[in-house]
Every structure is written in structure tokens, then in C-alpha cells.
Amino acid sequence: MKRQVTSLAVRRLLIALITLVIVSFAVFFATALLPGDTATILLGQSATPEAIEGLRKAMHLNDPAIVRFLRWMAGLIQGDFGTSYANNVSVANLIRGRLANTMKLAGLTASIAVPLALTLGITAAMWRGTLYDRIVTVATIGIISVPEFMIATLAVLLFAVYLRWLPALSFTNEVKSFYDLMRTYAMPVVTLTIGVSAQMIRMTRAAVVETLNTPYVEMALLKGASRPRLVLRHALPNALGPIVNSVALSLSYLLGGVIIVETIFNYPGVAKLMVDAVSTRDLPLIQTCAMIFCLGYLTLITAADIIAVLSNPRLR
Amino acid sequence: MSDTTNWSCSDNATIESAIRRGASRRDLLKLMLANGMALAAANAVFGRASQAVAATPVKGGALKAAAWSSSTADTLDPAKASLSTDYVRCCSFYNRLTFLDQAGVPQMELAESIESGDAKTWTIKLKKGVTFHNGKDLSADDVIFSLKRHLDKATGSKVAAIASQMADFKAIDKNTVEVTLASPNADLPTILSMHHFMIVADGTTDFSTGNGTGAFKCKQFSPGERSIGVRNPNYFKSGPNVDSFEFFAIPDENARINALLSGDIHLAAAINPRSVRLLEGQNGFALSTTTSGTYTDLNMRMDMVPGNNRDFVEGMKYVVNREQIVKSALRGFGVIGNDQPVSPANFFYNKTLKPKSFDLDKAKFHFQKAGVLGQTIEVITSEAAGSAIDMAMIVQASAAQIGMKLDVKRVPSDGYWSNYWLKAPVHFGNLNPRPTPDILFSLLYKSDAPWNESRFNSEKFDKMLLEARGSLDQAKRREIYNEMQVLVSEEAGTIIPAYISNVDAITAKLKGLEPNPLGGMMGYAFAEYVWLTA
Numbered sequence: 001m002k003r004q005v006t007s008l009a010v011r012r013l014l015i016a017l018i019t020l021v022i023v024s025f026a027v028f029f030a031t032a033l034l035p036g037d038t039a040t041i042l043l044g045q046s047a048t049p050e051a052i053e054g055l056r057k058a059m060h061l062n063d064p065a066i067v068r069f070l071r072w073m074a075g076l077i078q079g080d081f082g083t084s085y086a087n088n089v090s091v092a093n094l095i096r097g098r099l100a101n102t103m104k105l106a107g108l109t110a111s112i113a114v115p116l117a118l119t120l121g122i123t124a125a126m127w128r129g130t131l132y133d134r135i136v137t138v139a140t141i142g143i144i145s146v147p148e149f150m151i152a153t154l155a156v157l158l159f160a161v162y163l164r165w166l167p168a169l170s171f172t173n174e175v176k177s178f179y180d181l182m183r184t185y186a187m188p189v190v191t192l193t194i195g196v197s198a199q200m201i202r203m204t205r206a207a208v209v210e211t212l213n214t215p216y217v218e219m220a221l222l223k224g225a226s227r228p229r230l231v232l233r234h235a236l237p238n239a240l241g242p243i244v245n246s247v248a249l250s251l252s253y254l255l256g257g258v259i260i261v262e263t264i265f266n267y268p269g270v271a272k273l274m275v276d277a278v279s280t281r282d283l284p285l286i287q288t289c290a291m292i293f294c295l296g297y298l299t300l301i302t303a304a305d306i307i308a309v310l311s312n313p314r315l316r
Numbered sequence: 317m318s319d320t321t322n323w324s325c326s327d328n329a330t331i332e333s334a335i336r337r338g339a340s341r342r343d344l345l346k347l348m349l350a351n352g353m354a355l356a357a358a359n360a361v362f363g364r365a366s367q368a369v370a371a372t373p374v375k376g377g378a379l380k381a382a383a384w385s386s387s388t389a390d391t392l393d394p395a396k397a398s399l400s401t402d403y404v405r406c407c408s409f410y411n412r413l414t415f416l417d418q419a420g421v422p423q424m425e426l427a428e429s430i431e432s433g434d435a436k437t438w439t440i441k442l443k444k445g446v447t448f449h450n451g452k453d454l455s456a457d458d459v460i461f462s463l464k465r466h467l468d469k470a471t472g473s474k475v476a477a478i479a480s481q482m483a484d485f486k487a488i489d490k491n492t493v494e495v496t497l498a499s500p501n502a503d504l505p506t507i508l509s510m511h512h513f514m515i516v517a518d519g520t521t522d523f524s525t526g527n528g529t530g531a532f533k534c535k536q537f538s539p540g541e542r543s544i545g546v547r548n549p550n551y552f553k554s555g556p557n558v559d560s561f562e563f564f565a566i567p568d569e570n571a572r573i574n575a576l577l578s579g580d581i582h583l584a585a586a587i588n589p590r591s592v593r594l595l596e597g598q599n600g601f602a603l604s605t606t607t608s609g610t611y612t613d614l615n616m617r618m619d620m621v622p623g624n625n626r627d628f629v630e631g632m633k634y635v636v637n638r639e640q641i642v643k644s645a646l647r648g649f650g651v652i653g654n655d656q657p658v659s660p661a662n663f664f665y666n667k668t669l670k671p672k673s674f675d676l677d678k679a680k681f682h683f684q685k686a687g688v689l690g691q692t693i694e695v696i697t698s699e700a701a702g703s704a705i706d707m708a709m710i711v712q713a714s715a716a717q718i719g720m721k722l723d724v725k726r727v728p729s730d731g732y733w734s735n736y737w738l739k740a741p742v743h744f745g746n747l748n749p750r751p752t753p754d755i756l757f758s759l760l761y762k763s764d765a766p767w768n769e770s771r772f773n774s775e776k777f778d779k780m781l782l783e784a785r786g787s788l789d790q791a792k793r794r795e796i797y798n799e800m801q802v803l804v805s806e807e808a809g810t811i812i813p814a815y816i817s818n819v820d821a822i823t824a825k826l827k828g829l830e831p832n833p834l835g836g837m838m839g840y841a842f843a844e845y846v847w848l849t850a
Contacts, residue, residue, distance in 0.1 A: 035731060042389060042396065042472060051476055054469020086389040087539050089524065094388065097538065153570060160578035168578040169566070264571045266382075266564065268541040276387035276540050285388065 005306055012305070016298040020291060024073070027290040031283055032065050038085040038281045059085055072284055076291075082284030086277075091288050095270065099292065101172055102269040106254035108185055109192040114247055117197040121204025121243075126231050128209060137205070140198040152191045152264040159187060170265040188265045192258060196250040203246035207239035214238075241308035248304035256293040373828060377848035379558040381583035381837075382572055386565030390539040393523040394514035395465055395473035400585065401565055403511040403840035405537075408545050408561055409449075410514035410528030413440060413459070414505050415841065416751060420663040420833040422505040426454065426515055426529065428491075430508070435500035435788050442491045446552045448517050449526075449533045456487035461518040463495070475512040477766075478755065500786030502793065503752045510751060511840065531556040531844035545843070557828070557847035576601065576821055582848065583829075584821045585837055589647030592819065600824045606831040607651050607817040609659035609749035609756070612701045614711070615769040616809035620741040622688055623770065629809045631682030635714050637674040638813045645706035649817040655805040657747065657756040659815045661833035664753045664794055666801040680718040692721040693742060700732035701746035702816060708744065738769060745769050745810075749835055753797045754785050761804050770809030777803055825849050 039055040056062050063071075075082050081091035124136040160168035170184045211217060212235050220234045259271040270289055277285035383401045391397060394406045413427040424430070428441040446454040465471050466479035473479065484496040497504070507513070517527055526534030529552065532545025542564035547556055566572040569587070573594055576584040587595070587603070595601050616623030616632060623629055633655065642650045651660055654671035658664055683689045697708040705726060712722045727736055737745055750756050759765055762781060763773045777800060784796040804810070818836035822829060828846040832839030838846075 036734075039472070042398070051469065051472065055472040058470035058472070084388060086387075087391055087524075089539065094539070097541075153574075156571065156574045156578070160580070161574050164578060168571070168575040168580045171580075263566075263568050266566050266571070266575075268538070273388065273540060276389070279387060280389045282388060 005309060008306060008309060009302070012298075012302040016295075016302070019298060020294055023290060023294045024287055025069075027287060028069050028072075028283065029065070031278070031281060031286055034278075034281060036281065037061055038283075041280050042086065061085075068283065072287060081288045084277075084285050085282045086280040086285070091284050094273065094285065095288060095292070098268055098270045098273050101267065102255065102258075102271070104172075105185070105188060105192070105258070105267065105269060106251065108189050109196065109254055110251055112189065113193040113197045113200065113250070116193065117200035117247075118204055118243070120197075121201040122208055122231065122236070124201070124205045125208035125212065126227060128212075136201065140201045143194055144198045144202075148191060148195050149260045149264060151194055152187070152261055155187050155191060156264065168265075170267045172268065188261050188267055191261055192254065196253060200243075200246050200250055204239075204243050207242040208235055211235040211239045237311050240311040244304040244307045244311075245301075248300040252293075252297040252300045255296040256289075373557045373847040374849055375557055375559075375847070377558045378560045378562065379583075379826075379843060379846065379848060380562045380581045381585065381843070382564055382566045382575060382581045383585040384565060384569070384572065385567055386540055388540040390543075391523065392526045392534070392537055392543075394462075394512050394516065395471050395475070397511055398474060400835065400837070400840055401563070403835070404563055404837060404843070405526070405543050406511055406514050406528075407530070407839075407841035408532040408563070408843045409526035409530040409534050410516065411446075411530055412509055412511070412514055414509040416506065416509045416832065416834050416839065418830060418832060420661060420751075422509055425509075426459075427508075430505045432504070432788070435502045435504075435786050436497050438495045438497070438504050439488070440493045440495065442493070443552060444491060446529050447550055448529055449548060450517070452517055454515070454529055455490050455518075456493045457518040459493045459515055460485040460487060461520075462515045463513065465516075466512070473512065475510060478507060478510075499782075501754070502785065502788050503754050506752050507755070509834070511834075532561050535560075553844070555844040557845070558843070561843045563843075573821065576823065579823070582823050582826045583837070583842070587819045587821045589649045589819065592647065592649070595821050602822055602824055604820045604822055604829045604831070604836075605649060605817045606661075606820075606836045607659065607815055608661045608831075608833045608835055609657065610702075610747065610816045610818065610835075611653060611657070611659070611812050611814065612704050612707060612744060612746045612816065613769065614695075614707070614811040614813070615743055615745055616811075617741050617769075617771050618773075618809040619771040622686070622691075622693055623741060623809050625686045625688070627682040627686035628688050631679045631686060631688075631720075632711075633672045633811055634675045634679035634682065635718070635720070636672075636711055636811055636813050637714050638671055639674065640710055641703075641707055641813045645703045645710060646814060646816060649819055650814040651817070653812040653814045654801075655808070655810060655812050656801040657750075657760060657804075657812065658753045658797070658801055659749070659833075661749075661815075661831075662751075662753065664797040666798040668798070669801055669805055674714070676714065676718050679715075679720075683718070683720050689719055690721070692723050694723045694725055694740075696725050696727060696736050696740040696743040698727045698729055698732045698736065698744065700729035700737075701744045704744035704746070707813065738767065749833070751834065753800070754781065757781050757800060757804075760810075761808060772804065772808040772810070774803065774807065 039052050039059060039061055042055065072082050083090050084094055120136055124133045127133050156168050159166045166183055166186055170188055172184065175181050175184055208231065217230060217235050220230055225234065256271055256274065258269065259275060261267065262269045262272045270292065274286065274289040277289060383404065385399055386401055391402055392405060392409065394410060397403055397406050411426045413425060414422045414430065415425045417423050426443055426446060428443050430438060430440050432438040440459065442454060442456065442459065448454065463479065463482060464485055466473040466476055481498045481501060482495055483498045486494040488494055514528065520527065524537055526537060531548055531551050533548050534543065535546050536542065536544040542562060545561045547559050566575055569591055572584045573587065573591055575581045577598065592603065595603065616629050618624055618629065638652045642648065642652055652671050654669050695708055697704045699705065708724045712724050715722045736743055750759065758781065760767050760769060761772050761777065763778050780796050780800050784793045787793050820836050825848050826846055827849055829838055829842055834840065
């Protein structure tokens with residue numbers, strides 16, 4: 001079994017590397033297809049042909065695309081992410097703080113959302129058909145249908161504007177105590193938790209219900225296993241594969257897809273950074289952000305697969 | 317006050333600014349009664365407004381303000397500054413040689429005096445005892461470096477075209493600079509008040525620390541995130557009043573207003589007139605309205621069909637219902653325009669030039685003469701130019717009443733400026749304020765102007781432009797500029813229906829914010845002047 005996991009991990013690692021190279025190619029050339037370049041965008045309305053030419057020369061934008069790509073790639077291999085076109089700051093510096101912020105937000109959200117979703121999903125499956133199950137199901141469907149910006153805006157209106165309990169914006173630089181942390185992160189974390197849990201609850205419930213319907217669970221029931229034991233000991237290990245997968249997908253969303261929450265709470269994370277980078281056609285920054293998202297996604301999915309293998313009695 | 321008429325915050329702001337301009341009590345009462353306000357209520361407004369003006373500054377407090385846009389392209393390099401957010405930061409960390417006061421007249425900031433005998437060779441004397449944040453003394457070399465940078469293409473300066481007239485720089489002594497222009501220009505003191513001409517230390521290549529002479533020292537600057545400045549104890553002026561100044565952007569307008577309402581920020585910049593109602597019912601908040609030279613215009617290219625027919629252009633000028641545009645498209649936050657770019661906030665504004673009336677009979681007469689009635693004419697509009705879509709709808713509806721079909725084509729903002737603006741036969745444009753008539757006319761109306769929106773071409777006009785530029789006689793310049801305003805208003809194919817106000821929302825705790833012709837937020841320099849009350 002150990003060998004199986006190792007070979008899976010190695011195979012995944014190789015595929016991940018190839019995927020990263022393909023993604024970086026795709027992102028680079030997709031960006032090159034966008035109209036305008038950093039020089040024209042930075043100069044805006046005041047872009048005269050001479051001014052553009054001068055700035056392009058100064059920024060080495062006149063080199064062929066492939067040369068710029070290879071230069072960036074060579075730097076990356078040596079651990080240098082390059083320098084942002086838009087403001088001449090090293091990409092590593094730009095990303096460091098932002099990535100830490102994103103990880104903090106994602107970590108906090110995950111630590112609440114995952115246990116919550118699993119508990120609700122599993123219990124709903126255990127007591128399938130009861131009033132409790134109906135309430136959970138209807139609530140999750142209701143929440144999936146409400147867009148995130150709506151939840152976030154309503155939360156701000158209620159807790160910040162009318163009740164004045166919480167700040168409307170998340171000033172991460174002002175966090176000095178645990179109380180500050182709670183106040184600052186309460187609304188973004190709750191908004192995201194609501195958004196990502198709904199998916200996980202539904203997936204968990206569906207997976208557990210499906211395994212509960214299999215003959216071997218029926219066998220266990222006939223043997224006289226108690227209901228909790230039936231679900232936790234017999235059904236859950238087999239349902240874990242799809243559950244872990246949906247958890248991984250939700251978490252990868254938290255890494256790069258929370259632009260709306262970042263915008264509304266003015267939270268400085270990487271999603272906003274990537275959007276900025278695209279609007280200024282800032283290639284080194286776009287590339288690095290894309291690599292981070294891709295790497296995060298691959299890591300999570302690989303981890304999910306390994307957990308699925310480990311948990312599956314038939315594969316053990 | 318909600319029980320009197322349709323009085324709104326914008327009217328309060330009008331009254332306050334009228335007091336600042338020196339209006340008497342009698343003038344104000346007349347103004348308010350004309351707006352249908354009861355005498356008792358009018359007295360209350362007057363009392364509150366004059367109180368606001370007379371208050372004395374308080375020291376201390378941490379000022380927080382949010383603008384509408386921010387990205388990794390945020391910069392502390394004044395030459396590259398492109399958005400209001402960059403201007404605000406530059407104003408708090410650096411100083412200019414001059415700045416414009418409320419009346420649009422240049423006042424000295426880092427300069428002690430700026431003088432010239434022929435408008436060509438200018439002697440700039442610097443104030444003594446001014447230091448940069450790193451302790452270095454301000455000297456002539458810093459000024460020369462700061463101005464000369466704009467001429468280097470690699471700098472990517474936004475004002476390279478304007479700076480190109482500065483031909484030669486000479487340091488006479490440590491505190492005196494001599495700038496020679498390629499040709500005479502009497503506006504140099506005003507030009508130097510533009511935000512791009514902030515003075516940086518000689519030899520600066522890394523601008524991320526904001527090492528200037530300004531009221532705040534840069535403590536943190538993260539592009540796309542925030543900047544924090546702390547009071548500069550060695551500041552050469554009396555300010556700033558607040559201890560620190562934090563500035564960032566909340567692009568989502570609702571979120572920006574909510575942050576203000578919840579007390580997280582003191583100022584929310586650039587509020588859309590649509591959202592003003594959200595704030596009006598609330599106690600403890602106010603609006604600060606600035607009408608400078610921002611406008612959205614309708615251009616008819618006079619070198620293309622149908623704009624090459626004078627009567628079509630003339631007809632369009634009568635078919636535009638300016639009053640309705642200000643009332644509905646701008647929700648009252650604007651001033652009716654008279655088809656020329658020099659705004660009422662400008663020193664050289666021609667007060668006697670009246671806007672064209674809304675007259676459908678005259679419009680029909682001209683359209684008939686041009687033979688365009690019954691034809692369908694395409695008008696290009698876009699979100700890219702503020703309120704242009706609403707304006708297009710209003711013009712279309714008026715034209716339809718006399719059987720003139722305008723086909724309003726709405727195109728995406730992305731790429732509008734390079735694909736449609738200046739190119740389509742009938743299209744909307746948009747302009748940010750510029751400080752002098754000379755810059756406006758050279759940029760937009762001179763025969764070979766880069767942004768000649770309607771392809772206006774007049775030798776007489778070009779000659780007058782040069783004459784006014786080189787003259788140091790203020791009265792004569794006013795006369796020439798007045799005539800030029802009449803000329804473009806009558807003859808160019810550009811309709812400027814209104815000057816659009818910029819509206820900033822503030823908490824009542826924030827005091828000392830005044831309108832300024834250079835733009836909203838007190839010409840973007842509010843941080844050093846305002847104060848916070850408890």
C-alpha cells in the first residue's frame with residue numbers, strides 16, 4: 001500500500017510539473033493576445049506614439065514574446081519571480097503579504113467550514129427524510145442560490161451600518177489581539193463559509209446516502225450495528241473519496257476565487273492582485289499568480305486522491 | 317429640513333461655497349427663497365453653513381479616506397500619476413512649486429516667487445529652510461531634476477507634451493532656478509501647479525518611499541492596497557492638522573458608502589449622484605461638491621458626413637436639452653455648459669457667454685435646411701464617458717419630437733478611447749479638468765491639436781491662442797480668451813451640455829474641506845488642510 005501511495009504521488013508530481021508548464025504557456029500567450037500592453041495602459045489617454053515607444057524600450061517590451069517568456073522562465077528556475085512591469089517592485093515582494101492574507105482567510109474559513117459542512121452533511125444523511133434533513137437540504141439549496149456579494153452586502157448593512165458591531169472593512173494591519181482578529185475576520189469568514197459549505201454539505205450528504213443504500217451496509221444493519229456505527233464505521237470510509245474531492249475543490253476556490261469578498265471588505269488578497277495584473281497586462285505578476293493558483297489546485301487535488309486511496313478499504 | 321421643498325445636500329453645499337466666496341446674508345436668503353424655501357428654514361441653513369466656515373482647526377486624529385480605484389499600477393512617481401488616487405498620495409508626500417487657490421489663481425508653495433519679464437525666461441526663487449523627509453535641504457538641483465525628468469521618454473511622463481516647452485534649465489544659485497521656454501507662455505505658474513510637477517529629490521530613481529517635502533512622511537505604501545502617512549514634524553507650512561493619513565480604495569460604490577456610514581472612514585470619494593439619496597436621510601454626513609472642468613461632450617466631426625454640414629451642427633446645438641441633462645442625467649450635480657471647455661471654476665471663464673437655449677423650432681429649421689430630417693444618424697455612446705448614455709437618450713428623445721431619427725449605438729467601454737473616440741462621425745467624449753484655457757485649447761481646438769474632437773480648424777483661433785499665451789497683460793489675455801470661448805462655442809462641432817460636479821461624501825466630523833478648481837477632495841490635497849472633530 002505504501003508503494004502504491006508513493007507511486008501515485010510521484011506520478012502526480014510529474015503530471016503537475018507538466019501541467020504548470022502548459023498553464024504558464026497558455027497564460028502567457030493569452031495575455032499577449034489582449035489588446036494593448038503595459039506601456040499603452042500606463043500612459044492611458046496621454047499615449048502619444050513617441051511616448052509609447054520610449055516607455056516600451058525602457059521596459060524591454062519590444063523584445064519578441066518568446067524571448068520574454070524564456071527570460072521569465074529562466075528567472076523562475078533560479079527562484080526569481082521577476083519584476084512587476086507596472087511599478088518596478090519585485091513580484092515576490094508584491095505577492096508575499098497578499099498570499100499570507102489569502103492563506104489566513106482561507107485557513108480560517110476552512111477550519112470552520114469543513115467541520116461544519118461534514119457534520120451537517122453526515123447527520124443529514126443519517127436522519128434522511130426527517131424534518132432535520134429537510135431543513136438542512138432546503139437551507140443549503142437556498143444558500144447556493146444567493147450570490148456571495150448579496151450575502152456580504154447584507155451582512156455589512158446589518159452588522160456594520162445599522163448595528164455597528166463590526167467594521168465594514170477588514171483592516172488586517174490593525175489586528176493586535178484575538179478580539180481584533182475576530183472582529184476583522186468575522187464577516188468575510190462567515191460570508192465565505194456560507195458560500196463554500198453549501199456545496200460540501202450537499203456532496204457529503206449525497207455520498208453518504210449512496211453508500212448507505214449499498215448491500216454491504218444493509219448487511220451490517222442486519223448484523224445489528226447501531227446507526228452511528230453503521231454510518232461512521234461502515235459507510236463513511238467508502239464515501240470519503242467524493243467528500244474529500246469536494247472539500248479540495250471548495251478550498252482551491254478559497255485560494256484564488258474570492259475576488260468578490262476581497263472587493264467588498266477591501267481585503268488585500270491575491271485574487272484582487274491577479275485582476276489588477278491582468279488589467280495592466282503585467283506579465284510577470286499574472287504568470288506568478290497563475291502558477292500559485294495552479295499549484296494550490298494541484299496540491300489539493302493530489303492530497304484528496306491520496307486520502308481517498310488511504311481511506312478506501314478495497315484499495316488498502 | 318426634510319419637510320421643506322426638495323432641498324438637498326447639494327443645495328447646502330452651494331450655500332456654503334457662496335458664503336466662502338463672500339456672498340452677503342441678503343444674497344443667500346434671496347438664493348434660498350428662490351429655491352422655494354421657507355424663511356425660518358432658510359435662516360437655519362444659513363446659521364449652520366456659516367458655522368461650518370468659521371470653525372477653527374483642531375489638531376490630532378487619524379484620518380482615513382477611500383477613493384474609487386486602486387491597482388498595482390498605483391505609483392508615488394508624480395510624473396506617472398494617472399488617477400485621482402495617485403494625485404492624493406502625491407499631494408500628501410510631496411509639494412509643488414505653486415498651487416491653485418479656490419478662485420483658480422496660482423499661489424506659491426515651494427517657490428518664494430516666480431517671475432518673468434518676457435514670459436519666456438522665468439526666474440523661480442525657492443523658499444528657504446525646506447527639507448525633504450530624509451533630511452536633505454531643498455535646492456535648485458532638485459527642482460531642475462524634477463522638471464527635466466518629464467522630457468526623458470523613459471520616464472513615461474503623463475505631461476511630457478506640456479513639459480516639452482521647457483527648453484533650458486539653469487541653477488543661478490542654491491535657491492534660484494531659471495527656466496527658459498521654447499516660446500513665451502504666461503501660464504507657467506499655473507502649469508507648475510499640476511500634480512505631475514511635484515518636486516522630488518535630485519537623483520531619485522526609487523519612488524516607493526515617497527521622499528518629498530510634503531505634510532506627511534510615508535510610513536507604508538503598498539500598491540493596490542493602501543498608503544499610510546504620518547505627520548511630518550519638520551513641515552514648512554503650518555499643517556497638517558491630523559496625526560496620520562491612511563488612504564486606500566474601495567472600488568465597489570455600495571461598499572464605499574457603507575464604510576462611511578459605519579464610521580470606518582471619514583471620506584468616500586467620487587459618489588455617483590444616484591447614490592446620494594442613500595446619504596441624504598442620514599444624520600452626521602455631508603456632501604462636498606466640486607464643479608471644476610470635468611465634462612462629457614457630444615462631438616460632430618466637421619470633416620465627415622453629416623457634421624460637415626453647418627446646419628446639422630447648429631440644429632444639434634438647439635436640440636440638446638441642457639437643463640434636463642443637468643436635472644435628470646446628473647441628478648442636479650452639475651452646471652449648464654455653453655459648448656466651450658473653460659469651466660465657471662476657471663479664472664478666465666467668460667461669464668457673458670450664454671448657453672444655447674433648448675429650441676425645437678430652430679433645431680427643426682436647421683435640420684430641414686441641412687436636409688437630414690427623415691434620415692437616421694448614428695450616435696456612438698458608451699459607459700466609458702460618464703453619463704454619456706443618459707445624455708444620448710435625452711438628446712434622442714428630443715430629436716424624435718421633430719422627426720429627427722438618432723440611432724444611439726451603445727459600445728463597450730473597453731477600447732472606447734482607441735476605437736471610437738475622435739474617430740466616429742458623431743460620438744461622445746469626456747475630459748478631466750485642465751488648469752488653463754491655453755492647455756484646453758491647445759489640446760482640443762487648435763487646428764493641429766492631438767485631441768481635436770470635431771476637427772475644428774480656424775486660423776484666427778490659432779493666432780489668438782499664441783497671442784494670449786505670450787502676453788503678460790492679464791486684462792488683455794482675459795479679453796482674448798473671452799473671444800476664443802465665443803468662437804468655439806459658436807463654430808466648433810462640440811456640444812458641452814454641462815460641467816459635471818464631483819461629489820465626495822464625508823462624515824460631519826471632517827471639517828475644513830473646500831472646493832478647488834483642480835478637482836475633487838480639495839484639488840486632491842485635502843489631507844494636509846482638513847481636521848477631525850470629536
